[in-house]
Amino acid sequence: MLLRALRFLAGLALGVWIWWVAVPAYNQLLAPASQGLLHADPRLAAAVLVPQERKVFVTSSTPLPTATMPADQLTYNIILLLALFASNERPWRLANLRGVAIALVILFVSHCVSMVIAIESTYAVRQGAWSEQHYGDAGANFWLMAELVFRIVGMFGVVFASWWALSHSKSVST
Amino acid sequence: MALAPRQTRFLIVFALLLIGFYAIITIEAVDTHVVLPFTAALARVSGGVLNLLHENVHVDGTVIAGSRFAVDIRGGCNGLEAVVFVSAAMLAFHAPMRKRIIGALAAAVILESLNVVRIVSLYLLGVYHRNVFEMFHLAVWQTLMFGAAVFLFLIWTSRVAPRDAATSA
Numbered sequence: 001m002l003l004r005a006l007r008f009l010a011g012l013a014l015g016v017w018i019w020w021v022a023v024p025a026y027n028q029l030l031a032p033a034s035q036g037l038l039h040a041d042p043r044l045a046a047a048v049l050v051p052q053e054r055k056v057f058v059t060s061s062t063p064l065p066t067a068t069m070p071a072d073q074l075t076y077n078i079i080l081l082l083a084l085f086a087s088n089e090r091p092w093r094l095a096n097l098r099g100v101a102i103a104l105v106i107l108f109v110s111h112c113v114s115m116v117i118a119i120e121s122t123y124a125v126r127q128g129a130w131s132e133q134h135y136g137d138a139g140a141n142f143w144l145m146a147e148l149v150f151r152i153v154g155m156f157g158v159v160f161a162s163w164w165a166l167s168h169s170k171s172v173s174t
Numbered sequence: 175m176a177l178a179p180r181q182t183r184f185l186i187v188f189a190l191l192l193i194g195f196y197a198i199i200t201i202e203a204v205d206t207h208v209v210l211p212f213t214a215a216l217a218r219v220s221g222g223v224l225n226l227l228h229e230n231v232h233v234d235g236t237v238i239a240g241s242r243f244a245v246d247i248r249g250g251c252n253g254l255e256a257v258v259f260v261s262a263a264m265l266a267f268h269a270p271m272r273k274r275i276i277g278a279l280a281a282a283v284i285l286e287s288l289n290v291v292r293i294v295s296l297y298l299l300g301v302y303h304r305n306v307f308e309m310f311h312l313a314v315w316q317t318l319m320f321g322a323a324v325f326l327f328l329i330w331t332s333r334v335a336p337r338d339a340a341t342s343a
Contacts, residue, residue, distance in 0.1 A: 001325075001328075001329060001332075004325075004328075005325065008321055008325070012314070012317055012318070012321065015317070016309070016313055016314060016317075019313060020309070020313075072312075073312060076312060076313045076316070076317070077317075079313055079314075079317045080317045080320055080321060083317060083321055084321070084324060145197070145200070148196075148200055149193055149196055149197070151250075152196075152250055152255045152316075153192055153193075153196045153255050153258060153259055154192075154193075156255075156259060156316075156320045157188075157189060157192050157259070159320075160188075160259075160263070160320075160324060161185050161188070161189065164181075164185065165177055165181070165185060168177070168181060
């Protein structure tokens with residue numbers, strides 16, 4: 001267990017570095033992918049997501065209010081993912097690396113969902129009159145609750161479940 | 175890539191418990207009567223440790239303040255999320271109920287002790303190395319707390335179900 005903990009800490013250090021350096025480039029991928037998902041909601045169909053450094057700005061050529069999303073706060077669970085896979089025995093073996101690759105795809109999808117939830121919550125609760133006009137109480141509560149759940153326990157829950165499933169599935173463990 | 179039925183069941187129950195427990199601690203009445211007093215107690219303990227380190231801080235509710243820096247311990251920084259996380263994992267695991275409850279309680283104590291270390295270290299970073307405070311606050315310590323929760327879960331499973339721990343949660 002001690003060796004595993006040391007591998008975890010090494011993975012954590014690597015993860016922090018990758019996350020810190022890669023966030024601006026990652027946001028360039030995250031913004032357009034999330035925008036496609038966001039347009040499923042007709043209230044936000046005119047929103048344009050513009051990535052800039054560690055943030056994503058929500059803009060529009062319509063009267064839709066603008067917003068700033070702290071995108072890096074939605075994606076730092078990648079650090080835990082890399083640390084957990086690094087803690088596995090023989091982390092460089094092909095099966096483990098394949099697990100990392102699959103988990104990264106799952107994580108990217110979860111980041112898009114997380115971005116949409118954060119934007120919906122922002123527009124449902126924090127845009128004053130516009131929010132009241134376009135979201136009912138139930139809708140606003142739903143998006144706020146979804147954001148609360150996803151911002152901490154949800155984002156780490158996805159990481160843990162992905163790592164657990166991919167590290168304990170038959171193809172990886174055999 | 176297939177999971178055994180028991181593993182799938184574990185993940186589903188884990189997810190449901192995680193959302194359920196987290197929903198409970200966000201209820202306003204629970205927040206007012208349980209979470210806030212607990213967080214204030216955590217602030218007092220952390221403030222006491224900082225004073226032992228000659229930082230000369232005073233605690234007001236959930237705020238720890240010194241002459242050069244202050245921290246307000248809010249939801250997300252009181253360690254309850256990691257406790258909820260590990261409790262959901264242990265209670266979802268196939269093991270005798272008594273062992274699950276004892277495991278979750280022990281993990282809660284360990285994680286909250288670690289959280290005092292987090293608060294103290296973040297205060298010290300705020301005073302002496304403010305340029306890295308945000309990175310440690312957001313990325314490093316959150317990951318360490320949830321990483322510790324996962325490790326406690328792994329240690330616990332290896333004790334309560336050594337045969338099952340590696341293959342079939």
